Amino acid sequence: MESGDKVEGDEAQWATRSSNRDDTESQSDETIELGPARSQNGHGCADLSDNGDNDDPFEVSFDGDDDPMCPRSMSLARKWFLVCLVGMGSLCVTCTSSIYTSTYGQMNPEFDQSDIVATLGLSTFVLGIATGPLFLGPLSEFYGRRPIYLVSWAMFVIWLVPSAVAHNTATMLTVRFIDGFAGSAFLSVAGGTVSDVFKRDQIQSPMTIISLSPFIGPSLGPLLGGFINYYTNWRWTYYVLIIWAFSLLALMVLFAPETYHPIKLREKARLLRKETGDERWKAPMEKSTKSIPQTIALSLLRPFQLLTFEPMCLLLSLLSAVLLGVIYLFFGAFTLVFGDNYGFNLWQVGLSFLGIMVGMLAGAATNPVWHTVHRRLVHRNHGVPEPEFRLASAIPGAVIVPIGLFLFAWTSFPWVHWIVPIIGSGLFGCGTLLVFNGIFTFLGT
Template sequence: MRHISSGHVADSSVIADDATITNVNDQKIDSSNSNIEKLEKESANKIESEETQYGSQSVSTTPVELEPHEDPKNMSPFRKWVAVVVISSASLCATCASSMAASAETGESRDFHVSKIVTILGISLYVEGLGCGPLLLGPLSEFFGRTPIYLTSYLFFFAFSFPVAFAPNIAVFLVFRFLTGFSSAAFLSVAGGSVSDLFTNDKVANPMAFYTISPFAGPVIGPLISGFINQNVSWRWTYYVLIIWIFVELVALYLFVPETYAPVLLKKKSRRLRRLNGLPEPEEVGKKAILHAIALSCYKPFELLLFDRMALLLDLWSALILGILYLAFQAFPIIFGEHHGFSSGLQGCSFLGIGIGLVLGTATQPFWNRLYKEYTIEHDGHPPPEMRLLMGMPGGILVSLGLFIIAFTTFPGVHWIGPIIGSIPFGTGIILVYTAVFTYLVTAYRPIAASAMAANSALRSAFAAAFPLFAPAMYHRLGTVGATALLGGLTTIMAPLPFIFYKYGPRIRQKSKYAMS
């Protein structure tokens, strides 16, 4: 494992005041820099002394290297997997909290004396917080490390959950639902980096797949948990249980998740060595540098959405699918509750089909990994980014197929198992589409990968926040068949995108000022 200094602030790239590193296997460095070329030939964990510019501030770096026992990738497999499990469960908790509110809406509407639509804002505002949080927390993690961001954000998540659980009125409830979503968003923007910090490129696929399923499984598990809670006790117990879960996760994060971000580890080591040798501390990164990075992380994603059509279309596709998933939290109670007479708890169980589909989609990852390795060999180790879109091809078809099966099995006279069976290919398609889109964006837009993912996250959150609000009206006016078929038609229109970009992607990237040509 080799690390070299980078010194760029843009796009949430790796930043540190004493030393900055980048995985050489993942990123191409300017070949004109002879010092870096020399470093690439030397042994592991080398850091070059250089001047790093943070706006108008200059920070001197110090030669320092990580010893093998200090490298997170050299931790024992057991310890690494414990960290992955804790990070994944914390991510599961954060996303599960978004949909747990769905089953509590009836009780909230009754106690707060508001309409059902107003209580749906509890989901929408939380999801909007999940979309806004990474714009701030992502850049901060580059300066302060991953673990401090995890602990701080989860502490706020824990604290803000109390006003939600004990809210005296709907205003307090909704404000703090947004704040809990915002504070829990670190696990959607930073956690993937922790997993990649712990494993080498040839071993990261399985732990990354394990982590990747948690943000999607969370919204599916949420109604299952809260459904039975609200069936037997007050809706507030939904949030009491959530508070207990958050506390357990907070303790586990503190005990089992070490700092894995190499620039921060190098920075701490450099400071320790300076103190031991009586050397002066380097000038700290100023507030202007941090504010600049945050401003850039807020601006660049929307610039990409406005001026790059390929990124916009892929982001719209993934946003539409997530919007439909969150719309299901309002649609399934209509399909299974009103038409089939399911209780609140059984309505939560109706999401198990989507969960099974997610698991099946994740189980196909070894096949896609082998296929990608074959393409890598065929292209001398440098396959085009479009290879990542291959799994999106069946994924898009399965999403549309699942929705049409759900649509035409929602008649009251049709057995309730029909829509649940239809939700299985829908869930499988979700994981395939998202894996394809995420990996393609990171690969094709590597110079601004953080901004590309932030743009995707912002658009997905906007759709996921909006769709539940119009779901009840749409399903009652169009009927379950017409409304679900309409959604299936929209996804069918978007399904050809991976086929189109697989063929024309290289030509489009050559004309783009953001993508790699």
């Protein structure tokens, strides 16, 4: 890079500032080390040097984003198809988590269990989603995105079958945990796939798909399950999920390429060695001394380090936890409010979740506004983007969320028309999507 006037776009300016900042930090105190600059949980290329300082002429790198081996050289249509496919996987996983609540009416008498015991199946699935990324994210650094997607999704499909044919509570609780663990790959690695194929200044729109899918899923689950369980047996809930998940698996096998940059560089290095016969060509990943146990241990330690040393991470995590908790509390609240207070039947209770879904879609529709806001913030900062600029949507979202909750809570009475609490849930859904869209794009940059 010869001079500042030749730097074009936010990506190059960010890289220049990041490089300067890395150089400054390398000369200062290095006693506190949190590990690589990028996340170990699938959100970047941890094996690649951020500052570009490399004296090895035989270390393989991409010849820019137009390099045929670089995932960012794919056509725009293929990039968006991949993002939508990954987003559909996240949607299926989170739909599986919540659709379970619509089976209580038929499943509980058959299993001779109470609603409280049945709720454990929801909890174990969420526990699997929470623990899976700690292991699947680091493994994607060694084996790439594609193997993790294919193996974990195949396990997800296989373990849906015991859910469909279960005859007791113990079976259901066990397979629900395993299913959540396997399906969590899409929730942990999807953000990394987006950053693999899109530049940082292009990440806002595709990240909306990734942030929207996990939160549309919980509201789609009771809606879909309400229709299925009203007209047929509860086991058909899982038959439908098996068909859906198997279709996605087939699409992944056929159309989901490897996108993790270190893996692609390793492929390029192997190709160069084969073409030239020179064994000195090496990818950064091939010179790495990290082991799988080391990386998993670091992945288990990193969340606690970030929560301890990064107040921003702690606050965003607390906000995310509260919003996710409220979303899952709605599964029980909607049955009480619309079933008991308004006399809705099962499929009508499922339809009541349309309020949250429409609210989230409305929040996603504001994405062009946040693009404009981000560009203005970058312009005010002399053309240098900062990750915090992506949090702009979270500010109005954090205000809309409590407004929606108050409206839902204080209008859930039989003498108030049922549309009013649904509007309140819609406002909550809109605010939640805005908050998570800001957080996800912030983390993605």
